[in-house]
Amino acid sequence: MKRLFLSGALAAAIVIQAEDKVEVPYPSGFRGWQHVKSVLVGPDHQSFANRGGFHHFYANDKAMEGYRTQKFPNGSVIVDEGVFTKDGEGQAKGMVLEGERRSVAVMVKNDQLYKETGGWGFERFDRDERTGKLPVAGRAQCHSCHSQAKDRDYVFSALRK
Amino acid sequence: MKRLFLSGALAAAIVIQAEDKVEVPYPSGFRGWQHVKSVLVGPDHQSFANRGGFHHFYANDKAMEGYRTQKFPNGSVIVDEGVFTKDGEGQAKGMVLEGERRSVAVMVKNDQLYKETGGWGFERFDRDERTGKLPVAGRAQCHSCHSQAKDRDYVFSALRK
Numbered sequence: 537m538k539r540l541f542l543s544g545a546l547a548a549a550i551v552i553q554a555e556d557k558v559e560v561p562y563p564s565g566f567r568g569w570q571h572v573k574s575v576l577v578g579p580d581h582q583s584f585a586n587r588g589g590f591h592h593f594y595a596n597d598k599a600m601e602g603y604r605t606q607k608f609p610n611g612s613v614i615v616d617e618g619v620f621t622k623d624g625e626g627q628a629k630g631m632v633l634e635g636e637r638r639s640v641a642v643m644v645k646n647d648q649l650y651k652e653t654g655g656w657g658f659e660r661f662d663r664d665e666r667t668g669k670l671p672v673a674g675r676a677q678c679h680s681c682h683s684q685a686k687d688r689d690y691v692f693s694a695l696r697k
Numbered sequence: 698m699k700r701l702f703l704s705g706a707l708a709a710a711i712v713i714q715a716e717d718k719v720e721v722p723y724p725s726g727f728r729g730w731q732h733v734k735s736v737l738v739g740p741d742h743q744s745f746a747n748r749g750g751f752h753h754f755y756a757n758d759k760a761m762e763g764y765r766t767q768k769f770p771n772g773s774v775i776v777d778e779g780v781f782t783k784d785g786e787g788q789a790k791g792m793v794l795e796g797e798r799r800s801v802a803v804m805v806k807n808d809q810l811y812k813e814t815g816g817w818g819f820e821r822f823d824r825d826e827r828t829g830k831l832p833v834a835g836r837a838q839c840h841s842c843h844s845q846a847k848d849r850d851y852v853f854s855a856l857r858k
Contacts, residue, residue: 567858571732573795574751581791590735619857630742634734634857696780696795697728 558649560659562666563642566615569594572603573696576621576632589638590619593693602645603695606688612645614691637663643678643690653679654690719810721820723827724803727776730755733764734857737782737793750799751780754854763806764856767849773806775852798824804839804851814840815851 572593577584594615595603602608618638624631640661647655658678659668670678682690733754738745755776756764763769779799785792801822808816819839820829831839843851 568731570729571753571755574735574753575785575789575795576737576751576793578791578793581785581789584791590737592732592735594732624736624742628736628742630739630745632737632739634736637858697798 558657560642560644560657560668562661562668563596563613563615563640563644566594566596566613566617566640566642569596569615570600570695572614572693587618587639589621590632590634592617592619595695598645600695602689602691608645608689608691610646610648614643614693616641639663642668643682654683654686656682656690719818721803721805721818721829723822723829724757724774724776724801724805727755727757727774727778727801727803730757730776731761731856733775733854748779748800750782751793751795753778753780756856759806761856763850763852769806769850769852771807771809775804775854777802800824803829804843815844815847817843817851 572595574590574592576590577587579588581588594617596611596613598609599612599614602612617640620635620638621632622635623629624633642659642661644650644657644659645655646657650657653675656679658670658675660670660674661668679690682692685692733756735751735753737751738748740749742749755778757772757774759770760773760775763773778801781796781799782793783796784790785794803820803822805811805818805820806816807818811818814836817840819831819836821831821835822829840851843853846853
C-alpha cells in the first residue's frame with residue numbers, strides 16, 4: 537500500500553516536471569450533478585468578450601458537502617459551464633435562449649496536489665474539448681481572484697435553495 | 698392489495714368531487730433533479746409581467762427516460778422553476794443574477810388520473826408555497842398550449858447535452 541502511494545506521488549511528480557502543472561481532469565458527467573445557481577453575463581459586463589452568455593454552476597456530491605460546511609473535502613469538483621445565448625423568435629421573441637456550449641471551467645479540491653493554489657486546481661475547456669489549455673499563469677490568476685473568498689474555502693458561489 | 702387499490706381510487710374520486718380537479722403534488726426535492734435547460738424571459742417577451750426572469754427546467758428520473766424515448770412513463774415529472782432576476786453591482790455590473798424564487802410550475806404524467814389533458818397534470822405554485830392554485834381553466838390552457846408538442850408527448854423542452 538505504501539509502495540503504491542509512493543508510485544502515485546512519483547507519477548504526479550513526473551507530470552509536474554513534464555508540464556509544469558498538475559493535470560485537472562475533465563469533469564465527465566457534470567450535467568447530471570447538482571445545479572447550484574446560474575447567472576447571465578451580459579454585454580455590459582467587463583468579461584463579455586470571453587465569457588458572455590449563461591453560466592450554470594454544478595457541484596458533485598463532495599462539493600455539496602462543502603457548500604453545507606464551508607470546508608470542501610478533497611475530491612470536491614465545481615463546474616462553471618458557459619453557454620452561448622441566442623435570441624428567441626416567434627412566440628419566443630423577447631426570450632434569451634441557450635445556444636451551444638461555450639466553455640467548461642472547473643475547480644477541483646486536492647490539498648496535496650494543488651498546494652500552491654489554496655488546495656484547488658483550476659482548468660478551462662473550450663466548447664466540447666476534453667483537453668484543458670489553461671496555462672500555469674492562468675491558474676495563478678484564478679487562484680488570486682478566488683482568494684477574495686478565502687474565508688469560504690475559495691468558493692464564490694453559494695447553493696441556491 | 699386489490700382493496701388498497703380501490704381505496705386509492707375512491708380517495709382520488711373524492712378529491713375530484715371536492716375540488717373538481719385531481720391534485721398535482723408539489724415536486725419536493727426538484728432542485729436535486731437533472732437540470733434540463735434554462736431560458737431568460739426578458740422585458741420584451743409577451744409573458745414578462747407574469748413570468749419575467751430565469752426559468753430552469755428539471756426532470757426526475759422517469760422524465761429523463763421520456764426525453765430519451767419521446768414517450769414519458771407515468772410518474773414523469775418536469776418542473777419549470779421561475780426565478781426573479783437582479784442586476785449585478787460592483788464587479789458583477791452587467792451580469793444578470795438570480796434573486797428569489799418566483800414560481801414552480803410542474804407537469805406530472807399519469808395517463809389515468811389526467812386523461813382529460815393528454816395524460817399530464819399541470820399545477821403552479823407561487824414563490825415557496827406548497828399549495829397550488831391553478832384553476833381548472835388554467836390546466837386546460839396549459840394543455841391546449843402544450844398540444845403544439847403532441848408529437849413529443851406534450852413536452853416542449855429537450856435535454857441539452
